[in-house]
């Protein structure tokens with residue numbers, strides 16, 4: 240804690256001001272109080288604060304005015320808002336506007352203390368627009384990557400739920416880890432969960448834990464993922480794969496900030512920051528009724544888009560070098576170099592599996608190459624439908640004389656591309672093409688065996 244910087248409390252209700260002043264004083268902080276927007280601005284102009292705790296409803300304005308005003312100032316004071324019980328929309332709006340966190344009335348003092356400790360620890364972190372060393376793990380110098388790193392640095396200073404979208408293998412988990420590592424929860428656990436990989440019958444116990452004897456096989460009490468992430472960050476990867484019944488339970492846990500282990504008769508409070516991701520289009524999943532709208536709004540307060548490798552082709556050499564350096568260090572060998580043919584091949588390949596696919600391609604190439612030089616042949620890039628026979632963009636004339644063959648080529652290219660994108664997962668490939676699993680299996684069998 241920075242002893243020089245006090246905390247600013249803004250509330251027009253004397254009882255609440257007193258409760259906050261007393262709680263913070265007992266925690267060892269100095270406070271200043273204001274009962275209106277005008278008096279708060281006067282104080283903000285006269286000195287710097289470690290945190291600003293403001294009521295949403297003020298006699299001459301709203302907590303949002305404070306948030307917006309502080310966004311303009313260079314000192315980046317975090318603001319937390321106090322909202323009326325149940326006003327989820329305002330809480331979300333304040334997070335979108337840049338609030339660090341919110342707390343609802345009646346104020347839970349344990350939660351208030353956690354919030355204050357997290358916010359005040361931001362003083363030791365670098366300012367939002369500086370790009371810390373940690374964020375260097377996210378390799379990329381194209382404009383979209385520079386902007387992404389800046390957004391991560393900013394978001395890491397907030398407690399808002401973040402939804403990370405992007406294609407498979409594009410780096411969504413890397414982004415989630417950086418948001419965690421650059422924020423006030425860095426010393427607490429980061430718990431990644433692949434929602435698609437947990438069998439549905441075990442899901443509730445995995446997420447919320449269970450008590451001994453609550454079902455066959457529950458030999459001991461077991462903490463769930465929420466409890467394991469207490470004080471830190473829970474990263475829900477492939478969140479679109481959560482079954483609807485589990486989505487309801489997840490929403491309840493997020494809203495109540497507590498979980499009830501299977502077989503337990505009481506709730507356990509948990510303090511986690513929620514990050515989520517999926518390579519699917521979550522808005523479309525909501526439209527189709529596969530994902531609950533209320534949960535969507537809860538997790539998607541702020542969206543971060545991770546660009547595909549196709550949208551940052553210029554980064555391929557940088558990434559390739561970093562991957563080759565890492566592999567050669569791991570395997571204790573001289574770092575192989577990409578020759579001109581390999582560089583050209585990589586820059587024109589569409590990378591449906593993004594950075595993960597680049598890693599796999601290079602790993603294979605390193606084992607295949609001779610004399611520490613990787614050629615285009617060593618890369619063994621899959622046929623991506625850019626060969627003349629399967630390239631629909633080649634022109635409709637290719638259909639003249641053989642419409643059937645032309646259409647089959649297009650269908651084959653589409654099926655191969657969907658399979659490449661889903662890493663061979665047929666259910667996902669079918670979904671990508673808007674087909675049922677049976678339709679997909681029938682067509683794929685027919686066309687790929689032709």
Ligand SMILES: Nc1ncnc2c1ncn2[C@@H]1O[C@H](COP(=O)(O)OP(=O)(O)OP(=O)(O)O)[C@@H](O)[C@H]1O
Pocket residue numbers: 376377378379405406407408409410411412413414476517518558594595598
């Ligand atoms: N910008 C980057 N710089 C360095 N490595 C990266 C970058 N982006 C991704 N990677 C690497 O690529 C691999 C895939 O990244 P990650 O697991 O974060 O992708 P993802 O989008 O979460 O994938 P999925 O959709 O399958 O969950 C990892 O090994 C990661 O370290």
